[in-house]
Amino acid sequence: MFQHLTRVLAAEIALHKHNKVNRRGIVSPNAQQFHIIHDILPEKVFKGLREAANLLQSSSVREDSNWRKGQAIGGHELKGSGLAPWLEHVLSAAFQNRTRKATDIETLALVPEADTNRISLLFYGGQAHPYPVSTAADTDDQGDGTDWHMDGNIYLGDRWAGILTLVEDTGDDVSKLELKPNGEIATIPRAGLENSLILFQGDHVLHRVRAMASGERRVVMSLLFSDWPVRTLNPWLRRYQSKVNLAFYGNSRR
Numbered sequence: 001m002f003q004h005l006t007r008v009l010a011a012e013i014a015l016h017k018h019n020k021v022n023r024r025g026i027v028s029p030n031a032q033q034f035h036i037i038h039d040i041l042p043e044k045v046f047k048g049l050r051e052a053a054n055l056l057q058s059s060s061v062r063e064d065s066n067w068r069k070g071q072a073i074g075g076h077e078l079k080g081s082g083l084a085p086w087l088e089h090v091l092s093a094a095f096q097n098r099t100r101k102a103t104d105i106e107t108l109a110l111v112p113e114a115d116t117n118r119i120s121l122l123f124y125g126g127q128a129h130p131y132p133v134s135t136a137a138d139t140d141d142q143g144d145g146t147d148w149h150m151d152g153n154i155y156l157g158d159r160w161a162g163i164l165t166l167v168e169d170t171g172d173d174v175s176k177l178e179l180k181p182n183g184e185i186a187t188i189p190r191a192g193l194e195n196s197l198i199l200f201q202g203d204h205v206l207h208r209v210r211a212m213a214s215g216e217r218r219v220v221m222s223l224l225f226s227d228w229p230v231r232t233l234n235p236w237l238r239r240y241q242s243k244v245n246l247a248f249y250g251n252s253r254r
């Protein structure tokens with residue numbers, strides 16, 4: 001018990017410090033690695049999931065639903081959507097094992113269901129598309145535009161962002177998502193991007209999503225993992241996350 005409390009307290013202090021300094025570029029040199037897992041889902045499953053995401057987007061446009069303004073659908077809403085039957089594949093042991101093998105982290109797991117950022121769906125489109133050019137962040141929590149940025153972390157363990165690309169219909173040879181591990185831009189080829197999962201520590205590696213050109217379209221599922229997915233008890237950090245969720249998904253649920 002005492003040992004556990006000591007570990008939690010140490011992690012809380014480390015997390016508080018990390019979130020204070022990471023935006024100034026003070027990050028761990030040991031957290032700069034990223035991984036691309038190709039063909040993460042069986043092809044049939046991937047196609048079904050992508051189809052469901054496309055349908056969700058077109059029906060939300062028709063119904064003029066709240067989702068339109070954010071272009072982001074959080075985990076709580078996804079559960080009641082047409083995408084729900086496909087989520088089990090992302091939650092499966094097979095999927096989890098691929099992420100653990102790639103990172104070599106045995107305890108890597110999705111964050112708890114209570115966190116709307118656990119699984120979310122993000123739509124990006126150019127001007128010819130019904131959606132305006134995205135101003136949302138690529139992942140989950142910042143709502144801070146597509147320019148180079150660092151995420152915040154509210155989990156005691158290491159935070160891993162996972163981007164599962166469903167559609168990358170662009171005129172570029174490289175991914176719209178760019179990472180800057182060790183301060184150098186690492187571009188990711190567009191070929192093979194669909195049905196791949198990009199895993200990176202977005203609170204240690206600067207990243208951005210380049211602007212979409214007219215007619216381009218991108219749909220990704222954003223996943224949030226941690227090797228110790230216990231949320232901070234720090235009330236300031238939690239309130240911050242709640243505000244960001246409100247701006248991003250239109251609800252403040254965490």
Ligand SMILES: [Fe+2]
Nearest residue numbers: 137138139151
């Ligand atoms: Fe981000």
